[in-house]
Amino acid sequence: MVVFIVLVIGVGLIYLNFCVTSPLAVAEAYLNALEKGDFQQAAVYFHSKPFAPTAAKLTDAFDKFAAAFGLTKIELLDLVPIREKVHQAEYNFTIKYTSKFFEPIVIQNQLRLAWDGVFKWKVIWQDNLPLPAYGLSASYSRTRLESGRGNLYDRNGQLLAGIGSYITIGVQPDRIQDSEQLLAAFEEVLGLSPDYVQQLYQAPGVQGHWFVPIISVSERKYQEVDPILRPIPGVFFRREEIRGYPYGEVLGHITGYLGEVTPQMLEQFTERDYRVGEIVGRSGLEYSLEPQLRGRPGYHFYVYPVAGARELLAERQVVEGQDLYLTIDVQLQELAYKLLQQHQAGFVLLNATTGEVLVLVSTPSYDPNELVIGISSQRWQELSNDPALPLVNRALQGLYPLDSVLPETIIEEVLNQEAKLYLPAKAGQLGQGQLLLNPFQLASTVAALANDGKLPRFYLLRNDQEQPIIQDSASSKNVNSVTLEGENHIWHGGIVNKGDQTLAFAILVENADIDGHATKQLVRQFFLQAGISN
Secondary structure, eight states: OHHHHHHHHHHHHHHHHHTSOOHHHHHHHHHHHHHTTOHHHHHTTBOSSSOOOOHHHHHHHHHHHHHHHTEEEEEEEEEEEEEEOSSEEEEEEEEEEEESSSOOEEEEEEEEEEEOSSSOEEEEOOSOOSSTTTOTTOEEEEEEEOOOOOOEEOTTSOEEEEEEEEEEEEEOGGGOSOHHHHHHHHHHHHOOOHHHHHHHHTSTTOOTTSOEEEEEEEHHHHHHHHHHHTTSTTEEEEEEEEEEOTTGGGSHHHHOOEEEOOHHHHHHTGGGTOOTTOEEEOSHHHHHTHHHHHOBOEEEEEEEOSSSOOEEEEEEOOBOOOOEEBSOOHHHHHHHHHHHTTSOEEEEEEETTTOBEEEEEEESOOOHHHHHHHOOHHHHHHHHHOTTOTTSOHHHHOOEEEOSOSOHHHHHHHHTOOOBOOSOOOOOEEETTEEEEOHHHHHHHHHHHHTTTOOOOOBSBGGGOOOOSOSOTTSOOOOOOEEEEETTEEEEEEEEEETTEEEEEEEEETTOSSOHHHHHHHHHHHHHHHTOOO
16 A cells, blocks of 8 residues: 555656646746737636636737837746745746837736646736736827927028918808909919819808818918908908918028928838828928927826726827027028029028038029918929929039039039038039039039138038138138139139138029129129128
8 A cells, every 4th residue: 555655646746747837837938928919828828717818808908008008019027936836836027018109117017826627837817917006907098299390590590480370361151242253353363263262162061151261371472462352252361370481482492391291201200200191391401300390299108097097107208399590691591582583593602711501592492381381283283394493402403514623622522521401412523524513512612712722511500510620711812703604504603701701602593694794793792782892
């Protein structure tokens, strides 16, 4: 009998040691399934007797938590045995939830196991996941907090892009007294066909007392049409806030404009956390300086317990957009634009002493306010197909032939310079008997000549100011201006002195119907009106 008992015990020990999975191994397998997000597999390890959720309920609870928290990763950090008995075991474990929106949440939790049947270790459900204090029945939400967009200013603090307004012109059908007069006025001053306007306010379901929007226009356009439209019975106006560009086409190529985020941008800039329909920088500095101007949205992560009010579990602070100051002098920019607006031209004025870009004009231009409000497809086609190319920044994107009368070593340095302009530009070309430059590159070359061949680093954003590499910018006092003609394009460049500063300029008039002398007169008039010696 004793021998039999010993034999039975020995067989039992052998079975326990070699045939029964240890509680630690089961605990690790369960937590590894959670770590992988395999909740179907995790549910396999639940004990049959106490209540345990189905795989579907466990999955649903984690999906709700993951969606609100922005869960990207579950990571098991620690598993520590507390008690391991013959038929019960207890462990502490630490798990980390990583989010795309918030700092990681690290939770400490408990895990209990017991035999389920003959020598089978299973996990006893304690309703402590995804978060220990709330269990499976909790709900979650994430609230987005938008950042305010920063403004763009010139060097003297003049607003170039910021809070502005637009005017929606509409009609109230019940107040229309003379439909023919109204429709004719809309066609005459706004270019809208009578059929189009009439279809809007006579559409099925439109009530007679409603304000029916017809078109949105900039403040400037509103000032033009208001005296004509306001006296007409039935016409009304509504002002609304929007991103505004007070100088319009004078700075259109520099500021750029805002518009709805594109599918390509959503895919390309995932780190910016754009949302479908969001209004973002689409061109110019609004696009290239988007991260600084836009800032970053913030978030609140809430849990809703089964009983009680919601609780804030995590938050990400809003990063407000920055106000940015340019080196541009908007008064000089506006003056240059007005002098050149009848031509296809580019004009650049640089501070050869500091590297600041003071003027960057391209004519003709476009009004960014028109695009922010919502440009019609017809108007967009007009801009895109205009042979005068108003959407092209000639100062940076135009390449024009220039007789190679300038030192080739300086030209090469200019072509290789790293100017911080944040705007699209074409690289010049040197060789094959022809030199192609844009106005900015010619102005840069003149600046180098004014500094004994030393090229400063040019910049457009005042925060990017760097110590100039030139030692004595005023040492070369006599740099002759140069006027070059070729293929009906007229170049003119040179330097002027303003106090202890040396300014370099370049102008290009395309397909010129004026001669070099007239171009010089335009430049002379600019500096005369600007109060700068020439």
